[in-house]
Amino acid sequence: MAFALKPSPSSSAAFGHSTMVVTVPRRFLVRALAAATAASSVDPPTGRQLVLTTPRVLAASVPVANERALSVAHTLSRIKEQGKTALIPYITAGDPDLATTADALRLLDACGADVIELGIPFSDPYADGPIIQASAARALAGGTTTDAVFSMLKEVTPELSCPVVLFSYLGPIVRQGVASFTAAVKEAGVKGLIVPDLPYAETYVIKHEASTKNLELVLLTTPTTPAERTKEIAQASQGFVYLVSANGVTGPRATVDPRVKERLEEIKQLTNKAVAVGFGISTPEHVRQIAEWGADAVIIGSAMVKHLGKAASPTEGLKKLEEYARSLKDALP
Known part of the structure; x- marks a missing residue:
């Protein structure tokens, strides 16, 4: 069963992001999340409708100790x-x-x-x-x-x-x-x-x-x-x-x-x-x-x-x- 992807009018190439509305069966929800990298929202009643904002360039980072305590x-x-x-x-x-x-x-x-x-x-x-x-x-x-x-x-x-x-x-x-x-x-x-x-x-x-x-x-x-x-x-x-x-x-x-x-x-x-x-x-x-x-x-x-x-x-x-x-x-x- 294929995912349905539709570009959003709010897409902005200037910022290197694109917004897509993704309709996906529940059993594919995790795989849909794996397609996103910056943000996602899920329609609580159905768990099916996602809005994914995906940057085109990913920065890999390694966790380090933050301000409160050691990692x-x-x-x-x-x-x-x-x-x-x-x-x-x-x-x-x-x-x-x-x-x-x-x-x-x-x-x-x-x-x-x-x-x-x-x-x-x-x-x-x-x-x-x-x-x-x-x-x-x-x-x-x-x-x-x-x-x-x-x-x-x-x-x-x-x-x-x-x-x-x-x-x-x-x-x-x-x-x-x-x-x-x-x-x-x-x-x-x-x-x-x-x-x-x-x-x-x-x-x-x-x-x-x-x-x-x-x-x-x-x-x-x-x-x-x-x-x-x-x-x-x-x-x-x-x-x-x-x-x-x-x-x-x-x-x-x-x-x-x-x-x-x-x-x-x-x-x-x-x-x-x-x-x-x-x-x-x-x-x-x-x-x-x-x-x-x-x-x-x-x-x-x-x-x-x-x-x-x-x-x-x-x-x-x-x-x-x-x-x-x-x-x-x-x-x-």
Whole structure:
């Protein structure tokens, strides 16, 4: 099925831009976004009508530390040089409420988190297991919106000593438009972005927009990712390379798949970037083992979310979160 492209009367050759109205089936939406480089807008009711403004000359840029704190790559590089393994906790924004999320960010920073991953709640978090799915549902039911998350972050990130990476599915990004979304992420003081349902072949437009705003787009690789694609991801990922420890969704597991050790060795032969392991990690024993295998960072999500979101009260949740985060930090070299 072909895309329908129509030049706009407002096209301006003098500025090296052209405006096109693009009508595209929903299943081709990401590919349509990949055709744009500067801005896009999506008709919310249908998700079909796009207005794409595309510059003819693209400037490639590499994210660097901005005015508030070190970049994710620089942060993890310093920890790696010290022979240590970084702790990257994940929590869902708005669970149980945004005020508690703000307190949790400050608390995790004080507990020694080296980078914090914050999830934008989404109605169809298909890469996540029951714990984070329920967390996102609670946040949405409580009225959490993407704009509210950005507003909260603008207040909190200047207080943090560690960088924040935003975890968002493609849906919220498409609804707002890539340029607008990444600008809001930048303004909120966030340093990086993870989009778990963004196919590698479709990363260009988001990576370009992120790079122009000094945001690092972190890419994921899995135990079944082919060797050649793993090499491409390792080269293209910014901030760090996210190694998913097991096939399937997020959630605690009894043991860590021993194949992670082999995958770590393979990826480290391809890049000098930090490699972080996530999915299914929940105990001090897990993080200690992964650190011994050579991971530069360990990501813990579902267990963090469970401690915070299922407590009898926000105060109790923060207390449990602090105890748990400190136990993991103490287990790392």
